[in-house]
Amino acid sequence: MTSPIAVSNIGGPRLTLGFDRFERLDLERHLAVHGKLFTPVLDDLVKMAEQVDMRGRGGAGFPFARKLMAVAAQIDYPSSEEAVLLPGEKEGRRRSSEDAVVVVNGAEGEPGSAKDKVLLNRAPHLVLDGAAIAATALGTQRIIVAVEDDEAARSVRAAISERRMPARVVRLTERFISGESGAVIRAINGENPIPPGVKVRASDSGVDGFPTLLSNTETFAQLAVLTSLGADLYASAGTEEEPGTTLLTIGGTQVVEAPYGTPLQEVLDHCDVPPGQGVLVGGYHGMWLDPQKASLATLSRSGMRQVGGTVGAGIILPLTQGTCPLGEVTRIASYLAAQSSGQCGPCRLGLPDVVRTLNALNDGSGFVDDVRRAAGIGRGRGACSHPDGTARFVLSAVDAFEADIEMHRYGGSCGLPVFGVLPLPVPTGSEGRVAIDWSRCDGHGLCAYLVPELIQLDRYGFPVVLGTDIPAWMERDVQRAVAMCPALALRVTNGMTEAPARRS
Template identity: 85%
Template sequence: MSSTVAVANIGGPRLTLGFDRFDRLDLDRHLAVHGKLRVPALDDLVRMAEQVDLRGRGGAGFPFARKLMAVAARVNYPTSDQDVLLPGEKRDARGSSEDVVVVVNAAEGEPGSSKDKVLLGRAPHLVLDGAQIAASALGTQRIVVAVEDDEAARSVRAAIGERRMAARVVRLTERFISGESGAVVRAINGETPIPPGVKVRAAESGVDGYPTLLSNTETFAQLAVLVSLGPDLYASAGTDDEPGTTLLTVGGTKVVEAPLGTSLRAVLDLCDVPPVPGVLVGGYHGIWLDPVAASRAVLSRAGMRAVGGTVGAGIVLPLAQGTCPLGEVTRIASYLAAQSAGQCGPCRLGLPDVVRTLNALSDGSGTVEDVRRAAGIGRGRGACTHPDGTAKFVLSAVDAFTDDIDVHRYGGTCGQPTFGVLPLPVPTGEEGRVAIDWSRCDGHGLCAYLVPELIQLDRYGFPVVLGTDIPSWMERDVQRAVAMCPALALRVTGGLPGSPARRS
């Protein structure tokens, strides 16, 4: 993947330094470009991260120094006055620093994001430098790289071998929710890779139950650049309040490194993007900007807040002219509904309801108020952030595409096809969908009782099927519904594993 993604920069490269000369920086090239690894003490590293307000680049933007301190607070660090215990003294009950785990979260489940794959594929040693800096400062050698992409996994394994370090690579299942920190920890621990459903801080109990420093791939690369340049030189790019550069994935096909404070329009111009009906910033849990907001947007936390947007995980998806905006939004909402972990009502029932209201809005039978109601019901009540993020995506679309929605409401269509320009994973052939054989269906309604997430009844008692892929957590329920249909009218199209032979 990373080898096919174009890379560019504005104002000079840092993370992408050397990309103009080398497809991949092996250890010798990395040392020639970035210099020898330097490892500050923990206090110095915290001070440097605080001085430039280094934030996580995975979407949440959490201060990195606070993560370091949270992990450090859970363990003992050997010092000279701890070597000898006086009679009657006992060591603190906290764990040893050697048990701390540093996790590079390269679970880039967002279909529109490629920046972490590019970093691991082309500059793996920069990421490992950052991880080793953090691990050494915390007094541990335990480093785990959690990665989904095959090419990125091969690249980082080769880099680990070159360095002769003890880090290990853990492969993750490629799903939208797999990058959530709790899901990553569960995957490394050999558990089902879904969010845990309750808030568990990795700094307190992460990999194997030990304090864990978990951060995004780019964050560790930024840490390595910060230590290499020093805070003053690092802050020579970006703004006074938000120093440094950031990586953006534009349109799913191009990675751009730009100083924080760069206008969004400058990035779009660099990528030859003409004026468009809207721009999605922050990915599929992000915010839609209308053309006016997009023209004023600045790539920083403050700059995006000013226009109601977000930098998020650095994903920028312009919506091309000629495709139906509402159709594209409905298509992505259907994907997000199928990507849930199915742990709570807001995901199991709430997200399918959002898709139904969007479908109704598209054909002119629904209203914006219906969409707002469906999107608002589960907000703040989910087992993870997936329903909230999806609601944010949908509600911002309702605000950004008012003209298109009005045309749909009065005409049942805007007259434009849905080209599918927003990126989604390439189908593997294993996806399944529920279908009805209308020559057999007698309207018994049992299917809607068994799988209400996918099927509801219309006012005449006949099933209305939600056109989404069957989530993995629903496979058994769907198989049961197919087997129990009295008229043998319910089918599964596609490749649902283990479903009965009654498939089209």
Template identity: 80%
Template structure:
């Protein structure tokens, strides 16, 4: 993982979240107080009104109204100051908990390899994030705060800030995976369970950390809450648009973080970052969509503006695809990564995502057509345990519509004339990755391996196995070892990826 010290940070139109970054590498408590002022903690009713007035939305991708999250948690708890005489008959048995049982979770897990905005906030302005968490916790009548991160650097920064503040918060270090930031996976990890999305949807507001009502939102959202409380709704709304006030953080190309007012044209941000010539731009990360050059010129970074070009701001991830690299090859790289990094606990991930990769590889070699990819992307859509299969399908289908000329060249000759340089960001290999290989001096074509490992091996028209070339997902390691042991010819191997 790239250190946040290597990430360039800037702003368009004036800093808010990034205030003080031009003077300090990191804002400790004294610097934070000098820059942002003393913490102000409104009561729940006033806080909800402020959030509704500026329509504060989550900045983790889904864009859920923060006021509704607050009220959902508040509806599940009783406040100690409440007069028992005012409780309705049976109210104590309606599933509600005392307010001190509620938990506030800062989701600092950026599973997206191209996203760094939350890591920048946690390492450079941790007190702003903790201000937001403390504001929400105080309004809910609890002191229980958990900060979930997947970066050691961020964890150290937050622990130091917690010590400075002498606040009863804890830091949980998560496994770095694409699905780490999914709400259910974060809750499971904090609870000491397998850190993957649950197979059955459970609302964190009803049953989250330790089974308690839990307010979970991403890092930037809590930082925005702190800024909103500090500035007040009217001054907060002096940036952005009338419908969508405020600023947002964007990660550009996995190397730059920019704070910009909502309503800023996408082209303005790209020009500010001196982005080299590009073929298309991915917005919304690896569950997002591709914009061709025409749509890039039309795109405005707001919910309303992005809807006009078919996209979303999402988690603020913007990835230009540089000229000179094969678009289809880059898309296949990312799809392979998304298939490998899934939870692997339901059919759409175990079978649907590998089928997408197979179809893309065939299209790369001129042995398939885009409709084959579209059919593969339709496997299990809407039936996954989480949004990962649908998000991956969205990314791939968008590529089929955007890179028409490149795909046509592959269909004609199996090659577009460009190499795949791997310009789209992926996690740095740990050196322990492996892939399945076959000892052809031993293989007799029994085909058992393709039956045991359909995600990694398929049979050719002669009945011999074809390895798809994917790295072995963590969730398949046991299956691979079983297939190796069961191969009648002892021809199956694991070799370095």
């Protein structure tokens, strides 16, 4: 198995221990490198996680001990001599510990991230150790590993077979929103793999309605390292407030393990990657830092907050010199708009509006205040965090690339091409876009009525098409609009078979 992702470390390996000797750690190599599995009881595991303030590595940074306790509150776990009801609980509410489920969220739908794929491909047993530790502490054997990548799925299945453990692998659709916890649970349950639209805690009702502990791949690997080293030795790396190491994906092509507290500039120098025109930290739901702020940033939650950034899921994307910053931002915003599940107003109408205001800013006809308004209007009102994360990405870009935006506003361009240096998925051929045959269009305006998310009318009544891929949830509406166009001018191109309207 050969990985195209370069893996290294700063200050010594933990999660990546053995990577310098082995391309993949099978069970024998894993035991030689990491030793035998140690499974503390729940109370001890919670204390260790609390002592080092272990947080989830999927982006939200939720305390892992609280997740454990939330699931334990729903079941009669082995360490309790009898079922002790919490304040306000009713008799019979708790489930058997055997009903609990542990889910490893290996969905890595964001194009700029590779750390979880690296762990699942090269150190699958470390991840399974962490899942087994949590499952044993909760008194269950139900472990599910949810993955998007074919190679990762094969690696995990092989590791499960080696261990002869009662775990299973579930394949997820590769989409940006696939990793949202509710979407993962729905996918495992055989439902439409999109966020549920309402807040449902997995600890209350997750897989098959049972209490579920769900965390991302690196979090479970970190749990295995914590249990192996013990809290004191684990805390010998990192800072006093944020102990330990974390995995970072740099530029979409390098994965680095580094201690918390490491200067961001040191990480970039280690990878031989300059900060360029700015650095995106936290991925496409993260925040942009201009070069000056990037030079002051440290790799920690508090360090990033001081410069207006976020660690998020550990994705760091420097924007190289020579490409148009505003064009790159617009390109990613268009992708994010097309990746929504279309369940709520902020996704259906708000994100396309953000793209329109960015397009206007690109050609010099728009205003920064319009972008801020469009990005902010739906914040906190979405069915999931996708609109908020996209708004955060766009609003931070407006601040970080102020000089470039001014050049666009007054000259219609900054003079730089858009090279597309920020990573996006390789097209599969299934993508499609709305197009207008201007030799036929008479400006009836029906298309804008049928698909206002993608088409609006200009002041003369002619359609203006949003330049994004057609979201999956809109495909039926678009085909209906194509079929109903009175002038046979509307069509779908680029990937989907070109389909002009036809009269019956």
